[in-house]
Amino acid sequence: MNGVRRKKRTSVLRGSGINPKGFHRSQLKFYAYLMPIAAFMMLPIVFITISAFKPIEELFAYPPRFYVKRPTLNNFIMLLGLSSNTNIPASRYLFNSIVSTAVVVLLNLIITSSAGYVFSKKKFKHKELLFNINTLALMFVPVAVGIPRYFIIVYTGLLNSFMAHIIPVLAMPVGLFLVKQFIDQIPDSIIESAAIEGASSYRILGSIVIPMIKPALSTVAILSFQASWNSVEASTMYINNETLKNFAFYMSTLSNSTGNIVAGQGVSAAASLIMFLPNLIIFIVLQSRVMNTMAHSGLK
């Protein structure tokens, strides 16, 4: 409110327009540009979906057509039967992705909620400093220090092991940040009274804190899911053994190695769709919880 002089006026209160309850004609101007923008954002995804179901002759058709006449599942069948340059079926890569992502999400939730609880409710030396370092690390861009990270993978013995998918992504500064901000909302008195009744810290964490921070944990789950499911870092740099690589990597080889982009188009579209759909479904299911967490995301 700084800057506006306090001057009482007797005019009728006008609604703010923020978060209106229903539709009103005055909102039409927002729809007028939001709809085209949303359409543009959706276009590539619609395009993938259509291409994924196109039979080969329609992919080659000239002029290129934006819709599909005779949809087919051939691309998916080809994808699962296809092997890149080796004899490994796509299902193997998919299996690796599912297992590594599930483990990453689970461990991430445990590690982040433990650390978030301690940072929010416990007192220890250098707490402020450590949390500020974590906030600084929000800006951490892993690709910028790819080289030293590579050597760390070598020295920790993770090179060429399945764990290279999992361990390097477990420290997630954004996750800790969001969870800590969310736990700050829980009144200290609840935790203190549980402690007086003899509950250990683990017990408090497990049966009081975690049930109360489900929205924040949903957000962490989504973010770590995306980080792990979409990651090609481990497969391209840390793992040579083809059987241990993940689906995101396999997909990137599809679009690179197929010299003729149009020919591989159907199969890579099918692969892209498999990459994209789990992200979308999880987000739709959890979106209201995510928005709830984001309201507490502020950097003060």
Place this chain on the structure above:
Amino acid sequence: MIKRYLDKYSTAVLLFPYITLFIIFIVIPVVAAVGLSFTYFNTIEWPKFIGLDNYINLFTKDEVFMQKVVPNTIVYSIFVGIGGYLLSFFLAWSLSQISKLPRTILAIIIYSPSMTGGVLLTTVWSVIFNGDKSGYLNYILLKFNVIKEPVLWLQSDKYLLVIMIIVTLWSSMGVGFLAILAGILNINEELYEAAYIDGVKNRFQEIIYVTIPSAKPQMLFGAVMALVNTFQSSGIGVALSGANPTPNYAGQLIVTHIEDYGFIRYEMGYAAAISVVLLIIIRFSSVGAQKLFGNSDY
């Protein structure tokens, strides 16, 4: 016995996994990058200390860096970082002006490209920008006689950077966008009513005097996320053109320059020096963002 120790040191036990992983995979790489940047290191021999030579070479001898990489990175960051951030605020604010159901649907649509990121969905874009006449863009432009010959969009040094910016902008309405939207929606409505009593007259003033100050924490978070996204998505040029270095260095950004030296030429010391310069740039940009929001705490 064990249980009692576990209880006594619960703070340390709960903190241990996070702190350990944080140090190993975030702190040490940053420190090591600084250390390596003062050495000559080809991965076969032990690193040899050469003082500031890498930095001196970077700024005086590396013509590609000064003539292509830095200008490209500046243009890319202005459009993707600053432009993307303004766009995400504008879209979030516009969404806050419509009612809940359509807002949720539109927000999911606008957010969805960021889920898989631009780099992974290169497939789509390479078909749209395909260089022969069956590429969608070429087809449309040929049909309307805008161009006479099909254009090799992704191999051309004129268009590559522009296409990279479009693709990244498309996928950059991510976590920061959601945070800003949540921040705006969370503003107490009485603040707006009070502002109108105090003489705010239109939506523009409303944004300046109420929306931005009230959603400031989320907007700062959004700014940091925009910054990270800008540099994290730098591989897009290589993904689109299929080559590192990109054709005529047209899409070469600092991150791809690092990979070029580090993983293709194995000049790790030199690559580390570029990393350090990048980390400093990121840090300064974020301090700048905080200053802008009148925040100078850290």
